Amino acid sequence: NIRDSLNIRHMMLQNLEQAAITCDDEERDALTNFVIVGGGPAGVEMAGALAEFCKYILPKDYPEYPFSIMKIYLVEAFGQLLAAMSDKASMNTLKYLKKLGVEVLLNESVSDYDGKIVRTKSGKKLLARNLIWTAGVKGDFPKGIDQKHVVKGNRLKTDAYLKVEGQKNMYAIGDIAALISEETPNGHPQVAQTAIQQGKHLSRTLVNTINKKTVLPFKYRDKGSLATVGKRRAVADLGKLRFGGYFAWLLWSIVHLMSISGFRNRLMVGFNWAVSYFSYEKSNRVIIRNFKPTPYYKTVKETIQNEK
Ligand SMILES: Cc1cc2nc3c(=O)[nH]c(=O)nc-3n(C[C@H](O)[C@H](O)[C@H](O)COP(=O)(O)OP(=O)(O)OC[C@H]3O[C@@H](n4cnc5c(N)ncnc54)[C@H](O)[C@@H]3O)c2cc1C
Missing domain, CATH: 3.50.50.100 (FAD/NAD(P)-binding domain)
Structure with a gap:
């Protein structure tokens, strides 16, 4: 923060x-x-x-x-x-x-x-x-949850619909949630994409529950991972495509610039980055x-x- x-x-x-x-x-x-x-x-x-x-x-x-x-x-x-x-x-x-x-x-x-x-x-x-x-990071949640539903990193175990195990009306999404399955023995990665996708999924689940419609289990769509290593270098894993260096860094910059909310903010951050890129x-x-x-x-x- x-x-x-x-x-x-x-x-x-x-x-x-x-x-x-x-x-x-x-x-x-x-x-x-x-x-x-x-x-x-x-x-x-x-x-x-x-x-x-x-x-x-x-x-x-x-x-x-x-x-x-x-x-x-x-x-x-x-x-x-x-x-x-x-x-x-x-x-x-x-x-x-x-x-x-x-x-x-x-x-x-x-x-x-x-x-x-x-x-x-x-x-x-x-x-x-x-x-x-x-x-x-370590999760933070109110007292009263049985420790058998808590896994490494203080994450709450959820079922496939993101409902906390052992609870009737309590859901967990994002970093705090650990949806443990054969595919994800350690839960989903604690990244922004998981939090965003789970947030959207849960909102659909709640609306469908109220309207008595079918609810679907959560399925994570891995959009890939990027990490920068200083200026002009990064590593990228995008499905089967794995690469590193300048193009990975360029991709990282574009992805992060486009994720900033508001055109004005994007423009300002983009400008600051460009100045910093050329001037060090x-x-x-x-x-x-x-x-x-x-x-x-x-x-x-x-x-x-x-x-x-
Ligand atoms: C240094 C760092 C860099 C990262 N970089 C990336 C990246 O490049 N790309 C990426 O995809 N992910 C990145 N992540 C991970 C990403 O930030 C998280 O996965 C994402 O923010 C999870 O969203 P969330 O809503 O679950 O939790 P958070 O974003 O952590 O939001 C939880 C909020 O709950 C508040 N809170 C906590 N306890 C309580 C309480 N008891 N009562 C009320 N409020 C409470 C917290 O203050 C916080 O504001 C990074 C994480 C860190 C720490």
């Missing part, structure tokens, strides 16, 4: 500013290092964007820093990035990120964080005041609010504890 993205932006800018006036070498490294936890689309896109920042913006804004001062680590517990996409997409992503200078740690999971040192299960220690958690200039690097890190790293600690 917007609050979180503003917090990440301000955490980053404040730490870079602090690093510029810090004499302690270790503390300066911690302030300029970034650890991103989770190699799904959010983690990969974040790592790519930060690497671009490090390459093109950092030398302009902080000429006193050497290019190598900002280290970006992407930690993934599984053996590959973008595990929900094809092997080709995973391999291309790894290649693109390495080229951008991101250090990717596969088969590693974060076990502890004290606000400065990130520890992994295999015993690695990464110095970083900037930790970004992209290892999935990201606007508004102004600190307008104070980021207070303490509760955030406590939250990360709690998350790690809960997952143990």
